Amino acid sequence: MLNIDNTNIDYENPVEIAEGIYWVGFYDVKSGLHCNPYLIIDNEEALVIDGGSRPDFAIVMMKILQTGIEPHQINALLYQHYDPDLCGSIPNFEDIIERSSLKIISDESSLEFIRHYSVSSQMISIEDVDYHYKFSSGRTLEFINTPYSHSSGSFVTFDQKSGILFTSDIFGSYGTEWELFFKLRPQCVDCVNLNKCPENRDHCPINDVLNFHRIIMTSRKALKYSLKKILEIPFTALAPQHGSIITDRNVMRYIFEQLISQKDIGIDRIVEDEKDLDFSNLRERLSTDEN
Ligand SMILES: [Fe+2]
Ligand SMILES: [Fe+2]
Numbered sequence: 255m256l257n258i259d260n261t262n263i264d265y266e267n268p269v270e271i272a273e274g275i276y277w278v279g280f281y282d283v284k285s286g287l288h289c290n291p292y293l294i295i296d297n298e299e300a301l302v303i304d305g306g307s308r309p310d311f312a313i314v315m316m317k318i319l320q321t322g323i324e325p326h327q328i329n330a331l332l333y334q335h336y337d338p339d340l341c342g343s344i345p346n347f348e349d350i351i352e353r354s355s356l357k358i359i360s361d362e363s364s365l366e367f368i369r370h371y372s373v374s375s376q377m378i379s380i381e382d383v384d385y386h387y388k389f390s391s392g393r394t395l396e397f398i399n400t401p402y403s404h405s406s407g408s409f410v411t412f413d414q415k416s417g418i419l420f421t422s423d424i425f426g427s428y429g430t431e432w433e434l435f436f437k438l439r440p441q442c443v444d445c446v447n448l449n450k451c452p453e454n455r456d457h458c459p460i461n462d463v464l465n466f467h468r469i470i471m472t473s474r475k476a477l478k479y480s481l482k483k484i485l486e487i488p489f490t491a492l493a494p495q496h497g498s499i500i501t502d503r504n505v506m507r508y509i510f511e512q513l514i515s516q517k518d519i520g521i522d523r524i525v526e527d528e529k530d531l532d533f534s535n536l537r538e539r540l541s542t543d544e545n
Contacts, residue, residue, distance in 0.1 A: 256271055256272055256418075256435075256491055256499075256501055258435050258501050259435070260433045260434060260435050260437060263434055265281035265434075267317065267320055268293070268317040268318070268320050268321050269434060271292075271418070271434075271491075271493070271499060272413075272416040272418055272491075273415075273416065274294060274295045274296060275292060275293070275294050275295075275413070275416055275418060276292065276293040276294075276295070276317070276318075276321055277290060277291075277292060277434060277499075278291050278292065278293045278302075278314050278317035278318050278321075279291055279306070279310070279313075279314065279317075280306075280310045280313040280314065281432070282310075285430075285432075286428050286429060286430050287339075287428060287496055288432045288496055288497070289304075289306050289307060289310060289339050289340075289495060289496060290304070290493065290494065290495050290496065290497075290499075291303065291304050291305050291306040291310075291314050291340075291495075292304070292420060292493060293317075293318055293321065293323075294395075294413065295321060295323055295327075296389040296390075296391050296393050297389070297390065297391055298327055298390075299327060299329050299389050299390060300318075300323050300327050300328045300329065301328070301329060301330045301331070301332055301387070301389075301395075302318070302328060302330075302331050302332065302347070303332045303334070303411065303420050304332070304333060304334055304340040304420075304422060304495045305331055305333075305340065305341070305343050305344070305347055306339065306340065306342070306343050307338060307339050307340075307342040307343060308338075308342040308343050308345075308346065309342075310343065311342075311343035311346040311347075314343065315346070315347075315350060325350045325351045325352070326351060326352065326353055328347070328351050328356070329355075329356070329357060330356070330357040330358070330359055330378075330387065331344065331347055331356070331357070331358050331359070331375070332359045332360070332387070332395075332411065333358065333359070333360040333364065333368055334360070334408060334409055334410065334411060334420065334421075334422035334495070335360075335361075335364050335404070335405035335407060335408045335409075335422060335423070336360070336364040336367040336368050336405065336407070337405070337423075339495075340422075340495065341368055341371050342371070344358070344368070344371035344372050344375075345371060345372070345373065348372065348373060348374050348375060354374060354376075355376065356374070356375045356376065357375060357376050357377075357378045358372055358375040358376070358377050358378065359378045359379075359380060359383070359387060360377075360379065360380065360407065361379060361380055361381070361399065361407030361408070361409055362379040362380075362381050362382075362407065363406050363407035364405065364406075364407035364408075365377045365379055365407075380397040380409060385397040385398070393413075393414075393415050394414050395411050395412065395413055395414075396411070396412040396414065396487075397409045397410070397411055397412075398410050398411075398412065398483055398484070398487060399483075400422075400424060400479075400480035400483060400484070401476065401479070401480075402471075402472040402473065402476035402479075402480075403423070403424055403471055403472070403476050403477050403479075403480035404423055404470050404471045404472050404476075404520075408422060408423070408424075408480075409422075410422060410424065410480075410484060410487075412487050412489060416490075416491075417488070417489055417490030417491060418489065418490070418491045418492075418493050419484065419487055419489035419491070419492050419493065420493050420494075420495075421484070421492050421493065421494045421495070422494065422495045423466075423470055423471075423494065423495055423496065424467075424471075424477075424480060424481075424484070424494065425463065425492050425494040425497065425500060425509065426463070426466050426467075426470065426494045426495060426496035426497045427459065427462040427463045427466050427494070427496055427497025427498065428462050428465055428466045428496075428497075429457065429459065429462035429497070431457050431459075432497075432498065433498055434498060434499060435498055435499050435501060436459065436497070436498035436499060436500040436501070436502070436505060437459075437498075438459060438460070438502070438505050438508075441453070442458075442459075442460065443504050443505060443508050444508055445460065448460060448461055448464070448512075459498075460508070460509070460512060462497070463497065463509060463512075463513075464512060464513070464516060466496065466497070467513060467516065467519060468516065468518055468519055468520070468523060469520075470520075471519050471520045472519075472520040472521060473519055473520045473521050473522055474516065474517065474518075474519040474520070474522045476519075476520070477513060477514075477516075477519050477520075478514055481510060481513060481514055485510070492506065
């Protein structure tokens with residue numbers, strides 16, 4: 255079902271990655287951080303996942319319209335956390351969709367922040383809909399919390415019909431050599447020398463993924479917890495909000511193994527062990543003794 259060949263993709267148009275599921279992003283050749291908004295069309299209804307930033311809106315909306323749907327057919331905007339690279343264009347979506355029944359769906363704690371972008375939509379928390387979104391046809395999206403990877407209310411979304419797991423920032427990547435589908439040369443799978451490429455290549459897509467997680471994720475513990483939960487989901491493809499869609503099982507396995515073995519994720523890059531945080535001078539520092 256997935257179009258896993260990068261060679262014939264026309265990035266000026268929406269890319270159908272599975273039946274009724276489109277990548278509607280902006281292929282910005284200068285950017286080192288590509289954003290991947292997705293559109294799901296189910297009969298007459300549509301839902302946008304992680305719609306994108308304000309500067310990208312014109313291109314994202316043009317691609318949505320190129321699929322043949324009308325703006326009023328968009329029932330819901332789904333945001334897997336509240337960052338501006340996902341949510342910046344909420345006011346633009348509200349203006350063009352122009353319906354009071356438009357739903358913004360996210361985790362309860364993210365909606366606290368998302369409401370600062372929105373003026374007219376109904377806010378629906380994934381908790382209130384029992385972690386499911388149902389289209390009229392019965393097609394169901396399932397939501398799974400991935401707390402602190404990287405936001406308190408982060409979650410991932412599983413489309414049961416296609417098997418695609420939309421992972422937001424998890425499995426994201428930095429890198430200027432971007433392609434929609436993640437490709438790794440066979441000799442690079444299970445590479446044991448990520449510090450010095452055995453083939454002397456300048457660019458390593460695995461290091462791009464690892465660097466992204468080191469900087470964006472909050473901690474080793476949070477990331478491992480999320481990866482453990484993700485492994486329980488029967489996904490067949492991983493579709494992140496940055497970087498490339500991963501469809502190859504060997505590549506998935508290798509990336510999982512690399513991510514769970516990373517020591518320096520988020521705060522762990524800064525503080526190795528809690529015992530390094532010495533508070534023995536606390537009472538002296540905050541003493542009320544005038545002398
Ligand atoms: Fe983010
Ligand atoms: Fe992001």
